[in-house]
Amino acid sequence: MTLYTRFAAHIDAALDQLTEAGVLPGGLDRRNVTVEPPRDASHGDLATNAAMVLAKPAGAKPRELAEALAERLRQIDEVARVDVAGPGFINMVLGDDSWRGELEAVHAAGSDYGRSASGQGVTVNIEYVSANPTGPMHMGHCRGAVVGDALANLLEFAGARVIREYYVNDAGGQVDVLARSVHLRYREALGETVAIPEGLYPGDYLVPVGEALAGEFGDRYAAAGEAEWLPLFRTRAVAAMMDLIKADLALLGIHHERFASEAELQAAGKPEAAEAELRARDLVYDGVLEAPKGELPDDWEPVELPLFRSTAFGDDQDRPIRKSTGAWTYFGADLAYHYQKAQDADQLIDIWGADHAGTVKRIVAAVAALTGGETRFDVKLIQMVRLLRGGEPVKMSKRSGNFVTLADVVREVGRDVVRFTMLTRRADAQMDFDFAKVVEASKDNPVFYVQYAHARIASLHRRAKEAGIEEGAADLSRLETDELALMKLAAQFPRTVETAAATREPHRIAFYLYDLAAAFHAAWNVGNDRPDRRFLQPDDPAATRARLFLAAGIGQIVRNGLAIMGVEAVSEMN
Template sequence: MTLYTRFAAHIDAALDTLTDGGVLPGGIDRRNVTVEPPRDASHGDLATNAAMVLAKAAGAKPRALAEALAAELAKLPEVARVDIAGPGFINMVLTDDSWRGELAAVHAAGADYGRSTTGNGITVNIEYVSANPTGPMHMGHCRGAVVGDALASLLEFAGHRVIREYYVNDAGGQVDVLARSVHCRYREALGETVTIPEGLYPGDYLVPVGQALAAEYGERYAAAPEGEWLALFRTRAVAAMMDLIKADLALLGIHHDLFSSEAELQAAGKPEAAEAELRARDLVYDGVLEAPKGETPEDWEPVELPLFRSTAFGDDQDRPIKKSNGSWTYFGADLAYHYQKAQGADQLIDIWGADHAGTVKRIQAAVAALTGGKTRFDVKLIQMVRLLRGGEPVKMSKRAGNFVTLADVVREVGKDVVRFTMLTRRADAQMDFDFAKVVEASKDNPVFYVHYAHARIASLHRRAAEAGIGEGEPDLARLDAEELALVKLAAQFPRTVETAAATREPHRIAFYLYDLAAAFHAAWNVGNDRPDRRFLVVEDAEATRARLFLAAGIGQIIRNGLAIMGVEAVSEMN
């Protein structure tokens, strides 16, 4: 139980007392009652809106109800003072001992401090990355991969059961292009001089695939008609690319639970099943699309197609699920895929690039239709990352052909730097990734600043041991108001976890860790001018033990937050 859930229970109990005493009528809905830090820290440690949101239903004035509630809360041993602000907001100042107790709770919970049960075991399927299997991962995929993986860890920490899924787009025209590109490399491996035609994939990463096929089949498919080798080369090429993609993701510490194939989905008749389900509900009908707006192309003609009634769910027009040649549209295939996912999860989250924003409404409409609105479905749109080196755009990779590979970036700056940096801005805000800045040893680099705080704490404990000051049993009464201010910020971590999980915004963890690190560094730097305020005071072992205990608690929270982000805490800075 966190500080905030504990005080929510205290307020609930106080409201029960008021109900028993006839001050409040029974059965009042208390769901909008909150406990949170006041906007202005000078007003206290905790605030509640209970009197404001309950007064109308109680038929009472907010101020009068606040006075009755404040009188009950003032009886709590953890509360030093209760004030009423404005028309009825209640602010509480907690005792120093309550904060010392929270610091002890951090130590007692250890790696579980901040873990929540708000997820109630709800199963959430998070689909992220899902890059086309046509080459290695590039930095265009990186941000979505990190956000998705950190969100999965965050939701698990908050009590959800999480399925990490990758959707393999292996049924579209791009995999035929891939197969033809590999055939060129296959002929090249057999000794033919090959020029990669325009429109095929030119990257050298396909050379090993062509070589493997040449070693296995020799000249068999060199001059054969496409129909004889296309399916085989497509299967082999996709498998090789997925091996490459999985290896690239592993460099980032990312591993999915489930890989779903679009080709297998279609072979199993899942799109037909979804169509039948929607037709039975009159949500798919045969109709003709409106002519394109503006000047109508000469080759346009009205064609009857199966259309999904997406306008019934807020879309601007109904959408075809099949093309005129009978093959499935991207939307039709995606509709069936999400129907499949919804059968194994209570909630769905897709992590998409911002260029897919136009398709969000229609797929949300489809999921709402297929699940009867029972399955929550969120789409998180990820903005692009611009790669810079010292402020200048980074040149493309020769091996990849036309992009910068994720593997090259990770090998240059490290997994943790990449992961942390990708979470230092909201996912829907554009980002610059400057190779010089992300490894800069300065306060302006959040990656460095948070790592440095943890390394300082580790160094502090090493130096205390060298000075012969064992940790022992600390006297937390030695921690004064300045030092307990750090505990107050530390106690925000569980609430930050719950808020970040509820909003599906893992960047909130990164922001919080930066603020916590900044507060720790500020407390540390006070000792530069005031030796008695240093964390390590050899002449005062008792004060040192208390401050070591405080620092260790801060270090624990940094480790917990970094673990959610998939970043390792460092004990030394090179």
């Protein structure tokens, strides 16, 4: 039990006492009662809104209820002071022993400190990356990959079972373009001089694919008609690209458990099953789309199509699930895919690029319809990353073959730098990735600043050992009030985990770690002016052991947070 959950229990017990005393009626809904740090740290260590939330349903005055509750809370041994502020907020100041106890709790829990049961019993399917299988990963895919993977780690840390899924878009026209591009490379491997026409993929990454096909089939398909070789080349090309993609993601430490094929989904009749389900609920009907606004194209004519009633769920118009040719629209196929995912998950999360924002409303409507609104479904939109080198944007174009791959970037600056940097901004905020800044050894670089805090702590332990101070039982009474101030922020880690998991925002972990690192560095720097406050006191082993215990607790929380982000905590920095 962490400090915040412990005080939530204290408040709950105090409310029970007030109920037994007749101050409060029984059966009040307490779900919105919170325990959190006050917005202004000068007001205390913990605050609760209990009186503000319960006064109205209890028919009481908030201030009077707050005073009654405060009187009960003052009886708790670890509470030094309780104040009622404003119309009924309750602020508490805790004694130093509370923070010493929380430090011991950090050590006792170790790598499990901050772990939550808030997601227990819930299965969450997170679909992320899902780049078209037409080439290696580039930095346009990187941010969504890291956000999705960190979110998966976060939800697991919060107690949920997580399915990491990649949707392979292998049924669209882009894979035919890929197959034609590979056929040219196949002919090139056979000795022909080929030119890559506009509209095909010219990248050299297709050369090995063409060579492999030439080695396997010789010239069998060199002069054959497209209908003869296209299905085979499409299958082989997609498989080769997925091998590339998996290898690129592995460089970031990302491994999906499930790969769902759009082509296999359609071959299995999943879209037809979804359509039948929706027709049975009168959510798909045959109708005519509204004419385009403005001047009509010369070739426009009304066509009856199967339409999903997305307007019933907040969309601005009903959406076709099939084209006039009978082929599935992208939305129709996507609808079936989500229907399949919902069969074995309680919650769905999609990580999409911001360019897909226009389709969010309709797919959310479809999932609500297919699951009867019982499946929570979140779409997280990821803004693009602007890659800079020498202050100039680096162009990324898969079709031109001139782009910086994810592998290039990871090999240049390192996996941990890439992963951490991708989480230093909200996912829906624009981001610049500057090669110079992300490896800069300064306070302005969160990657460095957090890692440096952990490395400093590791160095401190090495130096203590060199000074002959062995770690052992620590007398935490040697930690003074201002030293224990570090624990006020450290104790917020479990609460940060739960909040980040509930909001689906893994960047909150990065923000928290930066603040914790800053607080540790500030405590360290006090020793520059006051030698008696340095962590290492060779002439006072007892004080040193107490401060080592404090530093080790901070280091443990840094490691736990970095593990959620998929970043290794370093013990030395070059």
